[in-house]
Amino acid sequence: MNIVACVKQVVDTEHLVEIVGETSIDDPDLPRVVNTCDLVAVEEAIQLKEKTRADEVIVVSMGPPSAEDALYRCLAMGADRALLLCDPAFEGSDSHATAVVLAKAISSLEYGLILCGKRSFDSEAGQVGYYLAEMLEIPIISGAIKMEVPSDEKVIVQRKLRGGYREVLEASLPAVVTVEMGLSEPRYVSLRAVSGAKRREIKRYDMKGLKLSSEDVGQKGSKTTVVSLSRPRPKRIFVPDSHLSATERLMQVESGGLEEKKGDVMSGSPQEVASKLVQSLISQRILRI
Amino acid sequence: MDEIWVALEQEEGELDDVSWEIVGQGRELADRLSQRLCAVIMGSDISALGEVLNHSGVDEAYLLDSPNLGSYSPELYTQALSMLIQERTPQIVLLGATPNGSDLASRVAAKLRIGLVSDCIAFDLNEKGLLLQSKPTHKAKVCSTIVSPHVKPQLATIRPGTMEVKDFHSTKKTKVTKISPRLDTSKCSIRAAGFIKTDTVALPVEEADVIVAGGRGVGSGENFRLLEEVARAFEGTVGASRVAVDNRWVPRERQVGQSGKTVKPKLYIACGISGSSHHVLGMKDSETIVAINTDPNAPIFKLADVAILGDLLEVVPAITSEIAQQKGARETK
Numbered sequence: 001m002n003i004v005a006c007v008k009q010v011v012d013t014e015h016l017v018e019i020v021g022e023t024s025i026d027d028p029d030l031p032r033v034v035n036t037c038d039l040v041a042v043e044e045a046i047q048l049k050e051k052t053r054a055d056e057v058i059v060v061s062m063g064p065p066s067a068e069d070a071l072y073r074c075l076a077m078g079a080d081r082a083l084l085l086c087d088p089a090f091e092g093s094d095s096h097a098t099a100v101v102l103a104k105a106i107s108s109l110e111y112g113l114i115l116c117g118k119r120s121f122d123s124e125a126g127q128v129g130y131y132l133a134e135m136l137e138i139p140i141i142s143g144a145i146k147m148e149v150p151s152d153e154k155v156i157v158q159r160k161l162r163g164g165y166r167e168v169l170e171a172s173l174p175a176v177v178t179v180e181m182g183l184s185e186p187r188y189v190s191l192r193a194v195s196g197a198k199r200r201e202i203k204r205y206d207m208k209g210l211k212l213s214s215e216d217v218g219q220k221g222s223k224t225t226v227v228s229l230s231r232p233r234p235k236r237i238f239v240p241d242s243h244l245s246a247t248e249r250l251m252q253v254e255s256g257g258l259e260e261k262k263g264d265v266m267s268g269s270p271q272e273v274a275s276k277l278v279q280s281l282i283s284q285r286i287l288r289i
Numbered sequence: 290m291d292e293i294w295v296a297l298e299q300e301e302g303e304l305d306d307v308s309w310e311i312v313g314q315g316r317e318l319a320d321r322l323s324q325r326l327c328a329v330i331m332g333s334d335i336s337a338l339g340e341v342l343n344h345s346g347v348d349e350a351y352l353l354d355s356p357n358l359g360s361y362s363p364e365l366y367t368q369a370l371s372m373l374i375q376e377r378t379p380q381i382v383l384l385g386a387t388p389n390g391s392d393l394a395s396r397v398a399a400k401l402r403i404g405l406v407s408d409c410i411a412f413d414l415n416e417k418g419l420l421l422q423s424k425p426t427h428k429a430k431v432c433s434t435i436v437s438p439h440v441k442p443q444l445a446t447i448r449p450g451t452m453e454v455k456d457f458h459s460t461k462k463t464k465v466t467k468i469s470p471r472l473d474t475s476k477c478s479i480r481a482a483g484f485i486k487t488d489t490v491a492l493p494v495e496e497a498d499v500i501v502a503g504g505r506g507v508g509s510g511e512n513f514r515l516l517e518e519v520a521r522a523f524e525g526t527v528g529a530s531r532v533a534v535d536n537r538w539v540p541r542e543r544q545v546g547q548s549g550k551t552v553k554p555k556l557y558i559a560c561g562i563s564g565s566s567h568h569v570l571g572m573k574d575s576e577t578i579v580a581i582n583t584d585p586n587a588p589i590f591k592l593a594d595v596a597i598l599g600d601l602l603e604v605v606p607a608i609t610s611e612i613a614q615q616k617g618a619r620e621t622k
Contacts, residue, residue: 223404274607
């Protein structure tokens with residue numbers, strides 16, 4: 001059984017992000033990295049191969065020519081083959097159009113399991129895996145925090161619910177599983193290993209090579225359009241009131257300018273206080289018994 | 290008349306907290322577009338839920354009632370909601386971005402080949418009446434506004450806790466329509482194999498709904514056990530101030546504050562934490578704050594919804610046993 005891992009190259013958002021024009025933050029000078037969640041998918045695929053649960057690990061990426069760096073990194077980690085789906089017509093694709101391209105490329109491969117990161121850290125849609133599964137007509141489980149592949153027939157996944165609960169789901173293979181950060185720690189690869197990987201071949205496909213038309217991809221194949229980008233509301237910086245005395249200003253600064261809540265004061269013996277607190281939390285439905 | 294839908298989650302006959310945020314947004318959009326607001330609720334034996342929506346601003350409730358919808362099943366819920374959407378063609382469908390709500394929205398989008406904007410924090414309408422959906426992107430450094438221009442419905446999920454719960458003082462009763470969907474159970478390829486309850490005390494602080502945090506006043510690593518016990522009773526986890534971490538009473542990943550993690554739990558209980566601004570910056574947005582401290586002048590009290598002046602080593606175990614007693618009383622009822 002082969003495992004396909006889908007990866008995306010994203011702008012390194014740890015750096016300051018500049019908005020360029022109406023709808024773009026693309027800046028050729030910004031460093032590009034592999035989406036961290038996708039590296040977890042690659043790591044998991046390689047580990048399954050090491051446990052002899054998989055034959056080949058194939059990494060697939062849709063992106064600009066520079067996305068080959070992302071693929072070289074995955075090859076250095078231990079992937080066997082890499083496919084780059086690259087065409088100017090793919091530009092401006094949303095999750096749907098991206099999935100169209102990926103599905104077309106993946107459908108010509110032999111695979112038992114497709115792994116994707118749960119979401120990319122640029123658009124944060126988390127939707128590609130779902131479209132991909134629908135297009136390939138296979139099941140999908142999203143957000144694996146634990147995963148097991150006991151045989152070539154099925155995958156068992158734990159997915160996070162609220163309040164510390166996990167749901168266990170099983171799907172028949174082939175299937176798509178999207179992975180959560182924390183499923184595994186992507187292995188370190190040295191720069192030397194990455195440049196060594198650059199001697200290996202990346203298979204490239206453009207729109208024609210995938211037998212797609214310009215109606216299917218890019219803006220035209222998309223279901224959503226970004227109309228504007230803005231800065232989120234800036235954090236309010238506290239400025240102390242200059243009318244106050246120095247001591248009061250200092251106290252304001254110390255408290256971070258937070259307003260006093262003037263909450264309830266509970267007093268009494270520990271048992272009395274505890275009982276009052278618990279009753280009040282239950283009546284406010286903060287605590288459910 | 291065109292319809293705007295809100296798909297609400299229920300568990301054992303109770304609507305999820307995020308429901309009222311979604312209804313608030315839906316009502317406002319419905320008024321601006323002069324459309325009807327309809328709620329879709331799925332489950333088994335849920336006829337009583339129609340009543341809950343009276344006076345909430347919802348015009349009609351579609352109750353998709355089937356024994357197969359008793360608990361969230363990814364494939365059957367997707368089938369049921371997709372069928373209803375295809376039948377009645379709403380203009381907008383809103384869901385909560387909870388684990389199951391997000392999963393369902395994504396599956397419906399894929400099945401119907403429509404767009405989805407997930408985790409929205411604000412809505413508006415453009416000049417054509419299309420929904421402008423705003424969400425944080427690029428690790429929350431940018432806010433993107435997105436439209437789904439071509440296909441209906443426009444599907445979006447709402448990040449819980451980001452929108453106002455509005456009271457519309459509506460006098461209208463909600464019309465209730467019961468629907469028994471015909472579901473094809475033969476095509477399911479995903480099998481639910483149960484739930485695992487992890488020990489909540491082991492949860493990372495960011496993931497917990499309740500955090501019991503300790504500071505200098507706890508006094509020792511040994512005493513942190515008391516905090517763990519009460520945290521377990523609250524189904525929450527343990528956090529700490531920097532002092533407690535520096536003293537190695539608690540591992541560093543539990544530190545809350547400027548040099549630790551920023552948290553926003555439903556309930557934050559600060560035990561023996563004075564409330565320096567470094568700590569406060571990491572927890573001030575918690576929904577409810579309880580502070581236990583022996584010093585009446587501790588700054589944390591200014592921030593607390595409930596201030597308890599007392600020795601945490603006595604109060605904390607008392608809270609643990611009080612919760613145990615309440616749970617016991619409930620079970621014997």
